[in-house]
Amino acid sequence: MAEAASDLAARTAHPRNSTVANAPAARAPRAKRSAAPAITVSPTPKHLTAVRGPLLGWYDRNKRDLPWRRTRDPYAIWLSEVMLQQTQVSTVIPYWERFLARFPTALALASAPLDDVLAGWKGLGYYSRARNLHRAAQEVVARFGGRLPSTAEELLTLPGFGRYTAGAVASIAFGEEAPLVDGNVARVLSRLFEVEGLPGDKEREATLWALATALVKGERPGDFNQALMEHGATTCRPESPLCLLCPVRGACVAFRKGRVDELPPAKVRATPKKLTLALAVWPHAGTLLFARRADSGLFGGLWELPAAEVDADLPEAEAAARLASALGSEVKLEGTLGTVKRQLTHRDLTLRLLRVSGAQRPTRAPAFQELRWCTPAEAAALGMSTAMQRALDAALGSGVLNGD
DNA sequence: TAAGCGTGGCT
């Protein structure tokens, strides 16, 4: 990939030879042209200039006033980038402010128990981000004296830093001419330079990164990267882009050719798989039993009403038996408390609430990292998925703890 | 490498 980028950078220095093929074979003599057309772009220096300046100027006039744009603290910027992965700005703002108040420095974050970190992430989703953030903070303390390294290359060695996040932090927090490509940038560049190919296509990705690499060179790389993203988020939107307000319309190949609506092609998404969990609602003395899930997989490391995967149509008694097995404890089925449905991107989740009791109350179990008996107030402070929070609300709303 | 991983906003 670095080859494709430098290939492009080198070629763009020569206006009359600026067509770039990003196929890996493009650098070697090709025996035969492949059946599929090579993905090519023609970023002449003139074209790059026609994009860079106007976009930066547009950004200066139109950028949103976002809280992480008011700080120069690399840690705070890093945090914003991690939270913003696959998550919308309006969702992130309150989380970012709360999390930063609770864990104001990389050292504070590194020193905190993972449980507290997950609690601070509660409801934000993609919880492995929080676990990786925590691990990375500990590495920053151990390897870099508590200060985030300043280059994309070094950042890339930390957990949770992929190519995007490394480029974002390096350019925004440290001013490195490091490129980035996120969903917004991919869309913007696809249109501006008529980049073909489906999302995930390797050649397409190489082309986009090569373009981003060429474009970011110059003054204020961090602002330019943000300008690309901001433009994609507010103007060059997926649906109904605001081309009449676009500052780089004149440089947009897709606009000139009337192809804005067809670039980039939509991502093909798999239909969500059904997942049914039986949940143990086990009241005792004003508390309920909670369990902490394994660190990997769905809702990794989070607390829940003890759950066991079951077939959707499994009879209640057998579902209760599964819970008994997971808890390593005898369980008596007392009744059912309904179901809660949640739609995740990749899962169609059904939570079946089973009210249970037992003579022996377990304090540890084979299927869980940890068990804990918590009052509702104590449970509110646990790291828990929104799905599980809904199930808990339903259980409490049914009055299981009343007169218990 | 493709699949797994959450949530809420928007149309």
Place this chain on the structure above:
DNA sequence: TAGCCAAGCTT
């Protein structure tokens, strides 16, 4: 309504 999508990373 139901589907699409968002400042992606990991294994």
